[in-house]
Amino acid sequence: MAEQTQILKVENLHTWFRGDGRIARAVDGVSFTINKGETFALLGESGCGKSVTSLSIMRLVPEPGGKIVQGRVNLHGQDLLQLPETQMRDVRGSRIAMIFQEPMTSLNPVLKIGEQIEETAVRHKTLKEGQTARQKAIELLNAVGLPDAQRRYSEYPHQLSGGMKQRVMIAIALAGDPELLIADEPTTALDVTIQSQVLQLLRELQGETHMAVMLITHDLGVVAEMADRVAVMYAGQIVEQADRETFFKAPKHPYSIKLFESLPNRTKRNQRLAVIQGSVPSLATEFKGCRFEPRCQFAIEDCKNNVPVWQSFDELGEETGVLCHRFDPRFESQFSEPVQKIFDAVAQSDDPVTTRGFKELLKVNELKVHFPIQKGLFKRTVGHVRAVDGVSIDIPQGKTLALVGESGCGKTTVGKGILQLISPTAGSVNLDNEELTNLAKHQMRQRRKDIQIIFQDPFSSMNPRMMVADIIEEGMVAQRVGGDKQKRQTRIDELLNQVGLSPEVKYRYPHEFSGGQRQRICIARALAVEPKLIICDEPTSALDVSVQAQILNLLKELQDKFGLAYLFITHNLSVVEYLAHNVAVMYLGRIVETGTVEEVLENPLHPYTKALLSAVPQVDIDSERKVIRLRGELPSPANPPVGCHFNPRCAKAWQECRNGYPSARSVSPTHSVRCYLYQEN
Amino acid sequence: MKAFGPYIKLILALILIVFSAVGIAQHTDVQLKVLWTDALVYLLVIALLLFAIQAKSKEHLRGPWRHIARRRIAMSAMVVLMFYVAVGLLDSVHFRKALERQAGQTQVHYSGEVLSLLDVVATALRERQETTYSAPFATHAYTKEMLEVDGRQVRDFPRLNYGGAHLNNPEEDKLSDIVANSSIALLEALLTSAFFFYILSVVLARNRKTSVREQAIQILRFRTELPWMIMFLTFMVLLLCVFLIINLSTKYHVFGTDKVGQDVLYLALKSIRTGLVIGTLTTLIMLPFAVMLGIMAGYFRGWVDDVIQYIYTTLNSIPGVLLIAAAVLSLQVYMENHPEMFETLIDRTDMRLLFLCIILGITSWTGLCRLLRGETLKVSQVDYVEAATAFGVRHFNIMTRHILPNVMHIVLIAVVIDFSGLVLAEAVLSYIGIGVDPAMISWGNMINSARLEMARDPIVWWSLAAAFVFMFVLVLAANLFSDAVRDAFDPRVSRSQ
Numbered sequence A: 001m002a003e004q005t006q007i008l009k010v011e012n013l014h015t016w017f018r019g020d021g022r023i024a025r026a027v028d029g030v031s032f033t034i035n036k037g038e039t040f041a042l043l044g045e046s047g048c049g050k051s052v053t054s055l056s057i058m059r060l061v062p063e064p065g066g067k068i069v070q071g072r073v074n075l076h077g078q079d080l081l082q083l084p085e086t087q088m089r090d091v092r093g094s095r096i097a098m099i100f101q102e103p104m105t106s107l108n109p110v111l112k113i114g115e116q117i118e119e120t121a122v123r124h125k126t127l128k129e130g131q132t133a134r135q136k137a138i139e140l141l142n143a144v145g146l147p148d149a150q151r152r153y154s155e156y157p158h159q160l161s162g163g164m165k166q167r168v169m170i171a172i173a174l175a176g177d178p179e180l181l182i183a184d185e186p187t188t189a190l191d192v193t194i195q196s197q198v199l200q201l202l203r204e205l206q207g208e209t210h211m212a213v214m215l216i217t218h219d220l221g222v223v224a225e226m227a228d229r230v231a232v233m234y235a236g237q238i239v240e241q242a243d244r245e246t247f248f249k250a251p252k253h254p255y256s257i258k259l260f261e262s263l264p265n266r267t268k269r270n271q272r273l274a275v276i277q278g279s280v281p282s283l284a285t286e287f288k289g290c291r292f293e294p295r296c297q298f299a300i301e302d303c304k305n306n307v308p309v310w311q312s313f314d315e316l317g318e319e320t321g322v323l324c325h326r327f328d329p330r331f332e333s334q335f336s337e338p339v340q341k342i343f344d345a346v347a348q349s350d351d352p353v354t355t356r357g358f359k360e361l362l363k364v365n366e367l368k369v370h371f372p373i374q375k376g377l378f379k380r381t382v383g384h385v386r387a388v389d390g391v392s393i394d395i396p397q398g399k400t401l402a403l404v405g406e407s408g409c410g411k412t413t414v415g416k417g418i419l420q421l422i423s424p425t426a427g428s429v430n431l432d433n434e435e436l437t438n439l440a441k442h443q444m445r446q447r448r449k450d451i452q453i454i455f456q457d458p459f460s461s462m463n464p465r466m467m468v469a470d471i472i473e474e475g476m477v478a479q480r481v482g483g484d485k486q487k488r489q490t491r492i493d494e495l496l497n498q499v500g501l502s503p504e505v506k507y508r509y510p511h512e513f514s515g516g517q518r519q520r521i522c523i524a525r526a527l528a529v530e531p532k533l534i535i536c537d538e539p540t541s542a543l544d545v546s547v548q549a550q551i552l553n554l555l556k557e558l559q560d561k562f563g564l565a566y567l568f569i570t571h572n573l574s575v576v577e578y579l580a581h582n583v584a585v586m587y588l589g590r591i592v593e594t595g596t597v598e599e600v601l602e603n604p605l606h607p608y609t610k611a612l613l614s615a616v617p618q619v620d621i622d623s624e625r626k627v628i629r630l631r632g633e634l635p636s637p638a639n640p641p642v643g644c645h646f647n648p649r650c651a652k653a654w655q656e657c658r659n660g661y662p663s664a665r666s667v668s669p670t671h672s673v674r675c676y677l678y679q680e681n
Numbered sequence B: 001m002k003a004f005g006p007y008i009k010l011i012l013a014l015i016l017i018v019f020s021a022v023g024i025a026q027h028t029d030v031q032l033k034v035l036w037t038d039a040l041v042y043l044l045v046i047a048l049l050l051f052a053i054q055a056k057s058k059e060h061l062r063g064p065w066r067h068i069a070r071r072r073i074a075m076s077a078m079v080v081l082m083f084y085v086a087v088g089l090l091d092s093v094h095f096r097k098a099l100e101r102q103a104g105q106t107q108v109h110y111s112g113e114v115l116s117l118l119d120v121v122a123t124a125l126r127e128r129q130e131t132t133y134s135a136p137f138a139t140h141a142y143t144k145e146m147l148e149v150d151g152r153q154v155r156d157f158p159r160l161n162y163g164g165a166h167l168n169n170p171e172e173d174k175l176s177d178i179v180a181n182s183s184i185a186l187l188e189a190l191l192t193s194a195f196f197f198y199i200l201s202v203v204l205a206r207n208r209k210t211s212v213r214e215q216a217i218q219i220l221r222f223r224t225e226l227p228w229m230i231m232f233l234t235f236m237v238l239l240l241c242v243f244l245i246i247n248l249s250t251k252y253h254v255f256g257t258d259k260v261g262q263d264v265l266y267l268a269l270k271s272i273r274t275g276l277v278i279g280t281l282t283t284l285i286m287l288p289f290a291v292m293l294g295i296m297a298g299y300f301r302g303w304v305d306d307v308i309q310y311i312y313t314t315l316n317s318i319p320g321v322l323l324i325a326a327a328v329l330s331l332q333v334y335m336e337n338h339p340e341m342f343e344t345l346i347d348r349t350d351m352r353l354l355f356l357c358i359i360l361g362i363t364s365w366t367g368l369c370r371l372l373r374g375e376t377l378k379v380s381q382v383d384y385v386e387a388a389t390a391f392g393v394r395h396f397n398i399m400t401r402h403i404l405p406n407v408m409h410i411v412l413i414a415v416v417i418d419f420s421g422l423v424l425a426e427a428v429l430s431y432i433g434i435g436v437d438p439a440m441i442s443w444g445n446m447i448n449s450a451r452l453e454m455a456r457d458p459i460v461w462w463s464l465a466a467a468f469v470f471m472f473v474l475v476l477a478a479n480l481f482s483d484a485v486r487d488a489f490d491p492r493v494s495r496s497q
């Protein structure tokens, strides 16, 4: 291996949090090295200590609870932990810079973005000879690909979209000419199309400046796309470290193996996803054995009582290795071996639902939801936000329709329009041959049991002041299902069992549960009224991969059992591949392409669908995929572009595209697309 | 059934108290008299007890209180507050004594004077009236009078009827007498607190299942989970004050006397109830309006919101003092025209006090209402409210089950913060003559009378000083406590878990 210049060497770092008489060992002996020009990815589920590791490197651990108790952080051989705070301030921003997940909160809302960039540049004296601060700022804004840098210079953060803010954050980070950029989940808050733009930008900048990047993420796809080296973190420790090829070809630690298995995709369509049982242990426990032991499929007796030691693979360097007894010469022989039981469920030969026959359940026709824009003292309506502007979808009984699209394109609003939580401006919503939009309030109230909703954020979808039993019971009482009090209680127990929770949790409050468990309770709550259709609004996007797998399994199982139909709103295309039967792609309030999963994902026709599909980071590192990059961002639904809404961003746009919105063109009985590239029939 | 246990206990305790009160009243020739404000105070106490029982079983309510219970300053402030509350409650049990039966009378007649339990406890203070002003610890009056000394007419300071009356040689003996009495008080305070300390240790040791000795050491070393030692020290200081007062005030006028010779300490003690009633009943009266209207405005929006906003903006734009002045003055006129409606003087003053609470409540609900509207706007956007709507839950249920519990912290914070403001408001309003009835004892009236006293020469400062000290301690304690409440309940203040 060629000798490279080491930039950062972290040795045996321990960062602990004290509070309430307990010690949480958030980072518990982490070592790694980052070389010049390299991208080092730190991968792990939420709460495993990724962010604390990066904050420790910057010496920004929140006081007074947190403290770096042990370890060294060498930047070019100089231990940062020994530096006085005044010198450390010079290191931050100039030698190591950092960008965060939430660009909104990391920019100062009252300063022009140009000034914020200048500030860093001036502070760290990176201006070139004869260059004014303003020139430098504009140069950087150009470098991060912000269109119209001159004008943007004097704009304020709230005038920018999420993707642009993240670009500005990167510009600020670059202003100090850092040797190392720490990016903490830089694209998690962004859409796939924007995410691919930002990742591309990071790669280009890295090529030009040869800075090292430490990328913190939970997304295996992003890692596969960006990283040179990968470290997997679990419960405060690095459990596996390797270069990208080695890691993706053959993950070694049982946890890494499980992570790969729990990713949904098309090939696993008819199987259950592998799940990691249990949950991440509390970091406050004193570990006597392997931290992963309770969840590990390979665990042996010795794993319980012996703390694993780092096993490096010498041929690949000291730092490539795993923290697992399976690779420890002392225990190796005891493992009966590599039961490579990758998929732990039997593949089901056939999709059982297809045999059920098609019976139309929901028919939405030309649904429109317009929000008035009101201005002035008398709230005059000056225009409309056309959040949903003529959407037609059908969902047969027992099927899943996935609704995909960028943030802000109106997916949630479609869901709420169907539920009549927002009264639609026009169009019809027909459930079981009954028109919902014409129902009076009290009639609608009685019909509500048929459609239910599961929200994205499991933390805000349950009243924190109510017990689980009351939460589940509420719908039953309001809809008068489930019989008397006694029967309802039995039913609650049954429901909790169905979603994989024990009935004892009834008398607990939502805050006592993890995100995945809460989402299960929400599912139980929806099931309580025996709905025919459940609208799932990004039910797994706030969850970790392994938990996501559990929820997807559950949803699939319930569908098979009760013949439920789902409207599955998501932007995660691998989930679509795994779960959906039909797909509708939405762009700026309209459906641009719809068809079966096979049709749309294997043979996308609309340029937008193609771009969307290509932007998804792939875990398969061998796949040769060409990313179609979209220019710019989603336009405002208040005044959509004339003609085809997609034309300002479309690579294939031609004259005719400005002549009006294209009508639907059917390619097959189930597949239709709205684009002038295809013949009308 | 288990969940109802505490409620049953509470009901039994209440029944017991009512029966024993009636029983005692019958056997001691007194007639209980429940004033309007008394009734409301009892209601408030019951409501608080119910709330406490509820809070015990709900983690989201218990958690913040536990947090408060660990804060030293807050708990020390609470001990002081409890002391005030105890005095206030004693002063809220009123009765009339039976008059001596005249010959030939068959019916018992009751005295026109309504007394409270506090009056009985402080009989010594109440009845030892001088003729006019006297300074704290004085043995002689503050103004010269014509006296007859050895048959001659002299203008001099006369001896007081009660203050230092036991001394033969006031000039020489006074200081040593005071020191001696104070020392006794100190000794008594120490002994009593040692006794209480023992009791505390025993009780805690029983709960924790440790030995009494060990528990006592834990407390002394500040090692208990709740700051018992701090609370105990505060209690000791208060106890010392009590004993000093008991020992000294029976011999002297600790805070002097006022124009008509009333002991100022007695006035300051009687004022406590007035202050507490204003501080609590006002909120109690305005709370239903503020909560109901605030939540409705935020939840329904649209025209409901417009109407409610219109009402409170209009109310807000009328200066509160004007409204209060108009209301109080017209009440005054009404009362003067209908003297037959009020059996005793205290009935009248009480009615005016209640009326003041109501009018203060009307002028002060808007702030809380606006806060609640804002918070409701936020809460009703949250997914769980939408989920409830998707289940077809009725509006009323959504408001009471989902929104109210989630904005309750705002109500609580507002109530404790308003308290001290209202106590001060009473003083200001009475000072400008539109507060409580001039015949009612209150800090505001004491300060009002101090206006003239300060203009005298030599000045009479002690009424003002006493009112100031008593009010200051109460408001300070209330503010310290409300700070802790805000910290604990305000979700924006992050606290280390």
Ligand SMILES: Nc1ncnc2c1ncn2[C@@H]1O[C@H](COP(=O)(O)OP(=O)(O)OP(=O)(O)O)[C@@H](O)[C@H]1O
Residues within 6 Å of the ligand: A371, A385, A386, A387, A405, A406, A407, A408, A409, A410, A411, A412, A413, A414, A637
């Ligand atoms: N109550 C409202 N008033 C005004 N505009 C609204 C309202 N709700 C949504 N919008 C606008 O409607 C558009 C579509 O919003 P919607 O929430 O349906 O998007 P989405 O596709 O669900 O996005 P995401 O993926 O971020 O959840 C957005 O431009 C949004 O700003």
Ligand code: SF4
Residues within 6 Å of the ligand: A253, A254, A255, A290, A291, A292, A293, A294, A296, A297, A298, A299, A300, A303, A308, A323, A324, A325, A326
């Ligand atoms: S040490 Fe044992 S329990 Fe831990 S990951 Fe390895 S095999 Fe599993």
Ligand code: SF4
Residues within 6 Å of the ligand: A606, A607, A608, A644, A645, A646, A647, A648, A650, A651, A652, A653, A654, A657, A662, A674, A675, A676, A677
């Ligand atoms: S209609 Fe034109 S602009 Fe719209 S997607 Fe098709 S080619 Fe692109």
Ligand SMILES: [Mg+2]
Residues within 6 Å of the ligand: A411, A412, A413, A537
């Ligand atoms: Mg949405």
